[in-house]
Amino acid sequence: MYDSPSSKHHELFIIGAGASGLMAAVTARDLGIDVGIVESNDRVGKKVLTTGNGRCNITNQSTLAGTDEAAALSQKYHSSQAEFPLPVLKQFGVRQTVEFFNALGLPLVAIENGRMYPMSLQAASVLEIFRIALEDRDVPIYFKTKVSDVKVSTGHPRFTIVCQTEAEGQVVYTSDYLFLCTGGLTAPKTGTDGSGYTLAQRLGHTLIHPVPGIVQLKLDYPYLKELSGVKFEGLGHIVVGGECIRSEYGEILFTDYGASGPPILQLSRKAAYRLAKGDKVVLSLELMPDRTEEEVVDFLDTHWGMFGHRTVAASFIGILNKKLIPVLLKEAGIDQEPNLLCQDLSWKTKKILYRLMKQWDFPVLDTNGFANAQTTAGGIDTTELKAGTLESKLVPGLYLCGEVMDVDGDCGGYNLQWAWSSGYAAAMALADRLTGAE
Numbered sequence: 355m356y357d358s359p360s361s362k363h364h365e366l367f368i369i370g371a372g373a374s375g376l377m378a379a380v381t382a383r384d385l386g387i388d389v390g391i392v393e394s395n396d397r398v399g400k401k402v403l404t405t406g407n408g409r410c411n412i413t414n415q416s417t418l419a420g421t422d423e424a425a426a427l428s429q430k431y432h433s434s435q436a437e438f439p440l441p442v443l444k445q446f447g448v449r450q451t452v453e454f455f456n457a458l459g460l461p462l463v464a465i466e467n468g469r470m471y472p473m474s475l476q477a478a479s480v481l482e483i484f485r486i487a488l489e490d491r492d493v494p495i496y497f498k499t500k501v502s503d504v505k506v507s508t509g510h511p512r513f514t515i516v517c518q519t520e521a522e523g524q525v526v527y528t529s530d531y532l533f534l535c536t537g538g539l540t541a542p543k544t545g546t547d548g549s550g551y552t553l554a555q556r557l558g559h560t561l562i563h564p565v566p567g568i569v570q571l572k573l574d575y576p577y578l579k580e581l582s583g584v585k586f587e588g589l590g591h592i593v594v595g596g597e598c599i600r601s602e603y604g605e606i607l608f609t610d611y612g613a614s615g616p617p618i619l620q621l622s623r624k625a626a627y628r629l630a631k632g633d634k635v636v637l638s639l640e641l642m643p644d645r646t647e648e649e650v651v652d653f654l655d656t657h658w659g660m661f662g663h664r665t666v667a668a669s670f671i672g673i674l675n676k677k678l679i680p681v682l683l684k685e686a687g688i689d690q691e692p693n694l695l696c697q698d699l700s701w702k703t704k705k706i707l708y709r710l711m712k713q714w715d716f717p718v719l720d721t722n723g724f725a726n727a728q729t730t731a732g733g734i735d736t737t738e739l740k741a742g743t744l745e746s747k748l749v750p751g752l753y754l755c756g757e758v759m760d761v762d763g764d765c766g767g768y769n770l771q772w773a774w775s776s777g778y779a780a781a782m783a784l785a786d787r788l789t790g791a792e
């Protein structure tokens with residue numbers, strides 16, 4: 355099945371055997387299209403293997419509860435054109451994803467917050483199922499073949515695909531239609547080095563500045579080593595110029611370079627964009643998000659009233675993670691007074707402690723970079739693509755799928771969902787076009 359590189363022609367060539375390319379290939383073949391795939395790695399879906407901590411969070415069923423599933427799902431996506439994902443998600447959403455994988459023999463299970471995984475809880479099984487599906491359908495994959503250039507002509511064949519191969523050096527393939535499924539810039543070790551952007555740009559497309567999304571934040575804070583490993587349920591806010599631009603609740607984790615955990619990953623794309631613009635970005639954390647400011651004052655005053663004879667440090671035991679307490683005392687300027695009793699706390703220090711429970715500010719230095727990110731925010735400008743079909747408005751016959759375009763999803767299975775949805779929509783649109791149904 356897996357041909358060695360030499361000159362090849364297919365009606366459709368797909369560049370990239372990642373999530374969107376695999377979905378597009380299976381769908382296109384089932385719709386009767388002659389399809390071949392080129393992949394720079396020596397296997398399919400190297401990135402998919404690393405998803406969901408090796409379990410592959412395929413999609414998320416939590417948006418199925420409402421009356422308009424596609425509209426609810428589209429709220430999980432970000433793009434310079436906010437409405438762009440909807441027509442694609444309407445065609446192929448969570449239900450269709452579950453049915454698609456069921457039909458391939460990969461039942462899904464929901465195990466936490468609506469997140470759906472293969473029943474095996476192994477990302478490898480997703481790839482194995484795709485590998486079997488492609489083999490069953492005789493779809494050839496040309497591995498270790500990196501596309502370095504694409505030329506377009508008005509005649510036949512329309513696309514000339516220039517590839518670099520280990521075995522034969524430069525080879526040239528041709529096709530009538532081309533799907534660019536090359537991903538973004540995250541986890542470059544898995545094959546996504548941004549070369550898809552260059553290919554699209556050479557064909558006239560515009561790149562919306564890509565930044566890391568779903569990534570940890572590096573903080574400018576002197577006591578991170580002391581805080582490293584501390585976990586707490588809190589509320590995080592991204593604040594720019596005194597204005598809160600996004601908030602997320604959940605388990606926050608301090609690391610020796612900054613902060614991680616689901617809320618931080620969710621907040622990161624906003625922070626990344628503002629940092630890229632040169633703005634000063636602050637991560638503001640609430641240690642007691644369930645209490646109002648007044649309730650925090652009441653709670654601490656009552657507590658200190660009951661345990662006035664205890665040291666301030668001891669008074670926080672059982673309330674905050676123990677490793678947080680010495681740093682809190684430094685922030686309040688009382689770390690040099692280890693024997694200070696609650697009953698002797700000054701009004702000024704109390705006010706600092708009340709505030710830190712609701713607003714502990716950490717300047718954000720940077721994100722933890724593309725190497726550690728789960729998705730790329732930004733990408734090829736979606737105003738240059740036809741909504742719903744994903745065909746280029748600039749290059750007829752060229753379609754974009756997955757992360758390469760300026761669409762990214764929240765954490766929780768939404769980025770793979772976009773890969774499945776967009777791969778399906780592009781294949782469907784091409785089939786409609788070939789049968790004259792478009």
Ligand SMILES: Cc1cc2nc3c(=O)[nH]c(=O)nc-3n(C[C@H](O)[C@H](O)[C@H](O)COP(=O)(O)OP(=O)(O)OC[C@H]3O[C@@H](n4cnc5c(N)ncnc54)[C@H](O)[C@@H]3O)c2cc1C
Nearest residue numbers: 370372373374394405406411501537545756757767769770
């Ligand atoms: C650590 C990690 C965990 C993640 N976990 C999840 C999760 O649990 N759930 C979720 O929804 N999302 C997750 N994601 C995001 C998700 O994996 C991606 O959004 C998704 O894989 C994007 O699909 P894609 O088809 O656009 O690109 P990819 O899956 O990245 O595939 C692109 C393919 O194109 C190939 N390629 C690139 N350029 C060329 C070229 N010039 N020539 C030939 N081939 C080329 C690459 O080698 C690659 O195989 C995670 C990402 C990471 C990094």
